[in-house]
Amino acid sequence: MNSQTVQRTPAAYDLPIFIGYSDWLIISQSMVDQFADITQDKQWIHTDPIRAASDTSFGGTIVHGFFTLSLIPHLTQIMRETHPLFDNAKTRVNLGANNLRYLHPIKVGAKIRAGLTVVACQKYKKFENITLKASIETNENAPIKACEVELIERTYY
Template sequence: MREISLADVPGLVGQELGISEWITVDQTMINQFADATLDHQFIHVDPERAAAESPFGGTIAHGFLTLSLLSAMNFGTVPKIREQTMGINYGFDRVRFMSPVKSGARVRGHFTLSECRFRGAGMLMTSYDVSVEVEGEKKPALTANWITIVQFDPKDRPEGV
């Protein structure tokens, strides 16, 4: 995994920082997510009914399942900040579910650093424009702006920021 310093982060704004490995979203994953979220809508968990009654030709992943995979996609893709002591999800702006992820499809994330700003003595707020590509499809499964907070020891704050 690549490592960078806090001082390097501002210079990366506007750059794609990485593309994740492919993740297969199979029916088992979809069913487990349905169980965890209590969302058992037939388009997710009933392949026969979804094939017969939906426009998708079979089951599809929950949009929130695809969104939740961003954490796994991010890990090992976006460079690790050496001084980071903890990372926190702050939220999302402009989440859009653009196209379905069919059961068995492979997805991967694209991460572009869109903004960063130092806050307080030991925090860096970062925003990433993210998209989740579906293998073989033209439209992404989702697009969003993901906001995170990098915490670090204040003694490690770069000078002049």
């Protein structure tokens, strides 16, 4: 009998597969201000806590939608590095995103976390195109979905 190591990649499983949740991350005004400086998106609802408290129904500043989106790789990195589904991955390349929705504003100072599910996989000879559904939740005590998106990545083995 010849024993071989079988590489188990997302294509070998029935999908969808829920990977898990990240740890909670607090979004500070300093982080939002840095994002505003880098992107030149300095709209006052993100950068002026006094005006945002008096002139919006949010009660203060809110996190940029694209900042929220940009945190998904950071929030999901540990899940990707430790989940056995991705053990054999050598490199991942971002191919794009589908169905991005901002469902609830995230207040500056709030905690957020990411949830990750593998929803589709196309297998090729040396790589797989994997579709992941990522969601961002806020409000640690009673989580509220704030953002969801399908991310498409090419994973090389």
